[in-house]
Amino acid sequence: MSSASWHARIACGSEVGAGFLVSERHVLTCAHVVRGSGGAPVTVSFPHREDLGTVGAAVGAHGGWDGHGDDVGDLAVLELEHAVPVRPAEFAAPDDAYTEPRPRLLAYGFPKGYREGTLAEYRATAAQRIADEWVQLEAWSAHGQPLAPGFSGAAVALADSNRVVGMVSAATRASSGVRNGRMLPTSVMARYWPPLGDLVPTPGHQRAAKERLRALVDRAADTGAARDPERLYRDAVGPLGPPVPPEGFGSLWSAAWYVLSEVDDPDAVARLADRLAGLLEAPSAPAPPKPGALPAWSPILVEIDHSGAGDDQLLVEVSAYREGLRHPVGSHTLPAGHVRAYVQELVDDAFSHLAPGTDELLAFVLPRALLNWPVAQWECGADDPTPLGCSYPLVVTDRSRRKGGLRHRLARKWEHLDERHTTVLHRVECGTQEKPNKLRFRLRRDGADLAGFAAPPRADRAGPDADVTHFDVSLTAPVPVLLWPRTGCADPGHRSDTSCAGSDFLDRIAAHVEGRPPAELPRTILTLRETAEASDEPDTHWARDVQLLWDDPRCFPDAPAAHHRSPVA
Numbered sequence: 001m002s003s004a005s006w007h008a009r010i011a012c013g014s015e016v017g018a019g020f021l022v023s024e025r026h027v028l029t030c031a032h033v034v035r036g037s038g039g040a041p042v043t044v045s046f047p048h049r050e051d052l053g054t055v056g057a058a059v060g061a062h063g064g065w066d067g068h069g070d071d072v073g074d075l076a077v078l079e080l081e082h083a084v085p086v087r088p089a090e091f092a093a094p095d096d097a098y099t100e101p102r103p104r105l106l107a108y109g110f111p112k113g114y115r116e117g118t119l120a121e122y123r124a125t126a127a128q129r130i131a132d133e134w135v136q137l138e139a140w141s142a143h144g145q146p147l148a149p150g151f152s153g154a155a156v157a158l159a160d161s162n163r164v165v166g167m168v169s170a171a172t173r174a175s176s177g178v179r180n181g182r183m184l185p186t187s188v189m190a191r192y193w194p195p196l197g198d199l200v201p202t203p204g205h206q207r208a209a210k211e212r213l214r215a216l217v218d219r220a221a222d223t224g225a226a227r228d229p230e231r232l233y234r235d236a237v238g239p240l241g242p243p244v245p246p247e248g249f250g251s252l253w254s255a256a257w258y259v260l261s262e263v264d265d266p267d268a269v270a271r272l273a274d275r276l277a278g279l280l281e282a283p284s285a286p287a288p289p290k291p292g293a294l295p296a297w298s299p300i301l302v303e304i305d306h307s308g309a310g311d312d313q314l315l316v317e318v319s320a321y322r323e324g325l326r327h328p329v330g331s332h333t334l335p336a337g338h339v340r341a342y343v344q345e346l347v348d349d350a351f352s353h354l355a356p357g358t359d360e361l362l363a364f365v366l367p368r369a370l371l372n373w374p375v376a377q378w379e380c381g382a383d384d385p386t387p388l389g390c391s392y393p394l395v396v397t398d399r400s401r402r403k404g405g406l407r408h409r410l411a412r413k414w415e416h417l418d419e420r421h422t423t424v425l426h427r428v429e430c431g432t433q434e435k436p437n438k439l440r441f442r443l444r445r446d447g448a449d450l451a452g453f454a455a456p457p458r459a460d461r462a463g464p465d466a467d468v469t470h471f472d473v474s475l476t477a478p479v480p481v482l483l484w485p486r487t488g489c490a491d492p493g494h495r496s497d498t499s500c501a502g503s504d505f506l507d508r509i510a511a512h513v514e515g516r517p518p519a520e521l522p523r524t525i526l527t528l529r530e531t532a533e534a535s536d537e538p539d540t541h542w543a544r545d546v547q548l549l550w551d552d553p554r555c556f557p558d559a560p561a562a563h564h565r566s567p568v569a
Contacts, residue, residue, distance in 0.1 A: 007020055008021060008044050012033060012036050012040050015036060017109075017151075017153040018110055021089060024085075027057065030075065030153040034076050042056070047116050052085075055081060060077050061193050067331060073192055075167075090163050093201040093203050102124060103123065105121070106120070108154055118145055121145070125138045129185070132245060134169065134183060134184060135183045137156070137171075137180060139180075153167060153168065166186055167186075168181060168184075191253075191257055204266050216280065217253050229249040230249055237259070245258070300360060300362050300363070301320070303316070303399075314333065314336050321557070325557075326557065329346050345381075363397060365399050365402060371547075376390075376529060390529050393522035402551075410552075413478070423481070424449070424450065425452045425506070425510045427454075429503060443479055450480070450521075452505075452509060453470070454506055455502050475549075485545050504542065522550055
């Protein structure tokens with residue numbers, strides 16, 4: 001390993017981890033090692049090439065790790081500020097880590113006290129993956145260097161060839177003294193960063209066939225051929241082939257890589273390539289509308305959630321989407337009173353990640369109890385008192401709608417909305433006597449795409465023991481777009497046949513939103529907020545406090561869930 005100059009030390013703020021060079025300008029590491037890159041510089045050094053000094057880097061691609069749940073997608077691709085004269089790492093076939101007898105694997109990390117680095121010896125417990133993401137590692141001996149903080153992102157290489165088979169992502173110490181860890185295999189890493197697929201061997205597939213498939217996937221990325229990767233996969237493997245994995249395929253590339261790395265039938269690659277070539281050559285295969293067509297939104301995502309560190313402590317994460325990839329900007333746990341200033345700073349930074357000339361969309365992902373927060377009224381910054389909601393199209397969405405079957409149904413609804421050019425407002429009046437379950441039936445029967453409420457959702461009814469409300473039903477039906485006034489009626493319990501400020505709001509808002517394409521509503525609400533702010537009495541204008549819940553899942557490609565407590569963090 002002393003000759004392996006491609007080993008890298010990564011520093012980002014107070015975090016120190018490992019990484020490895022895969023091209024003259026790209027280094028792979030764990031996403032959690034550079035989670036502070038929005039507020040701290042990322043530097044890379046090579047312990048076997050001290051003459052190169054420290055090289056600055058930026059996060060160029062990301063596996064989607066966001067610090068929640070399991071640490072899925074814990075991969076970051078660092079782009080060095082200049083090329084380095086170091087020979088990149090070479091890769092073994094993924095299965096070479098699991099041959100019998102199990103080969104010795106080496107990881108080169110930087111635990112506390114070892115600035116120059118040190119080695120840990122491990123082996124794979126089994127070829128079986130945990131949650132289809134990780135391979136378990138076990139210590140080669142009871143007395144060697146254990147995996148510890150500072151090993152995150154280290155290449156896991158075959159001791160006899162220095163060829164890489166994976167990357168250290170986590171480690172645990174059992175009470176019995178057995179030292180285990182987790183490795184992200186290269187076959188999984190390539191799902192998140194397609195260029196890695198060109199470097200990882202895929203035995204059983206000819207190089208020319210692999211290169212042809214990769215080129216066709218690149219050509220098909222912005223066409224209708226990429227719209228249904230599950231169907232293309234089934235066409236390639238046939239009715240007796242391996243089924244589509246439970247999580248499906250997030251992209252055409254992920255389906256193609258699954259065929260290359262997981263399917264034993266070598267003809268499946270040719271069938272998939274032929275099918276793609278036919279679709280690309282067919283004149284009747286137009287490109288689908290881009291997510292959120294009319295316009296094609298470039299979202300900045302502000303995710304706020306309870307941190308678990310105390311009732312007043314919130315976890316805030318900001319990221320930006322560009323060309324379907326999510327770029328983390330920063331994350332921090334802080335008191336609720338400090339959230340506004342932190343968001344103002346990071347949103348401004350997030351704009352540097354958006355493609356020039358695109359239509360920005362500011363989206364706040366909030367827990368249900370905070371959905372009525374006045375985020376549209378927050379100032380743009382200390383030097384700019386303009387409300388965020390008057391500067392950018394700004395929407396909110398419920399955190400629970402970003403996962404599971406609900407998200408899948410939302411995506412289906414938006415596909416149908418692409419074929420429709422108008423919306424109808426389904427009203428939910430103050431004091432309505434309609435039972436929530438009947439409202440659910442009505443919304444589903446009518447295929448409702450927009451629901452308007454005369455009063456805001458109650459923040460005090462969140463929790464597993466709370467009664468289901470009309471608002472809950474609309475969220476889970478699911479209705480793609482919801483509207484309400486943040487203040488609403490002063491007495492929401494009055495009879496529904498009595499006129500009130502909430503009813504007046506619904507009358508007025510209907511005149512502006514009905515008949516418009518759903519994808520354009522963020523821009524419509526922006527115009528209304530600007531009109532209210534410019535009025536003679538902005539504080540009393542009926543549209544000043546309009547809240548828009550809008551989320552087209554295709555605008556926000558799934559970022560795999562992950563957890564904060566990565567053992568090697």
